[in-house]
Amino acid sequence: MKYFSGLILLIVLIACKEDYGLKPVGHVRLExxxxxxxxxxxxxxxxxxxxxQSKPMQKGKEACWYVLHYPGMKANIYITYFPVNGKEDLAMKIKDSEKVVHEQTVKASYISPREFIFDEKKVYGTLFELGGESAINMQFHATDSTKNLISGSVYFSTPPKYDSLQPAINHIKKDVIHLIETLKWK
Incomplete structure (x- = not known):
């Protein structure tokens, strides 16, 4: 009986220790x-x-190509400007912009386009939101339909884990929409 009581006491003492094992990695809530x-x-x-929250920087040596850098999010919005020489040139440049989106179909779980039409400012464009583990999270282009076109892409400098990036993507999406809505041609 002494042996049995000692065994029970030993089991209770061992069972009451804290678990110091490895915990699963969690994600920080981003606000x-x-x-x-x-x-x-x-x-x-x-x-x-x-x-x-972003810092504009000249992108390379090309005039009117910029990066809006978000240091707190490790994100960039790349903005590229193209002068347009006629409707065929415009169609080809828009096709090139959209080609970037369609190349992501391997990793993207969905592609959601949204059109913008502001006749009073002569701003016409499309914003593509890509879901899943795509390298690009958003791609957009805007034009006056005659002389000017800008194209933009949103990239994060982190592995493309859509669920953990979702708060940052939603935050930058508001900024991209605001950029398109306030775009004016000179």
């Missing part, structure tokens, strides 16, 4: 402050409003 928008003005043929 971002409301954006304050400011005017982007340059010598380019366009202007728009961008978030104060």
């Amino acid at each position: 971002y402050p409301e954006a304050i928008y400011q005017n982007f003005d340059s010598d380019c043929n366009y202007t728009f409003e961008f978030s104060n």
Whole structure:
């Protein structure tokens, strides 16, 4: 009986220890402050409003190509400007912009297009949102349909894990929509 009591006491003592095993990796909840928008003005043929959470930088040596860098999110919006020489040239440039989207169909679980038409400002465009583990999260283009076209892409400098990036994607999506809605041609 002494042996049995000792065994029960030993089992109870061992069972009461804390578990120091490895815990599964969790994801941090991402919340971002409301954006304050400011005017982007340059010598380019366009202007728009961008978030104060991003920093505009010249992209390479090309005139009117910019990056809106979000250091707090490890994200970038790449903006590329193209002068347009006629309807055929415009159609080809839009096709090239959309080709980037369609190349992502291997990894994207869905592609959701949204059209923008602002006749009073002569701004016409499409925003493509890509879901899943695509390298590009958003792609857009906007034009005046005669002389100007801008194309843009949203990239994150992290592995494409859609679920964990979703709050940041939604936050930047608001900024991209605001950029398109405030776009003006000079």
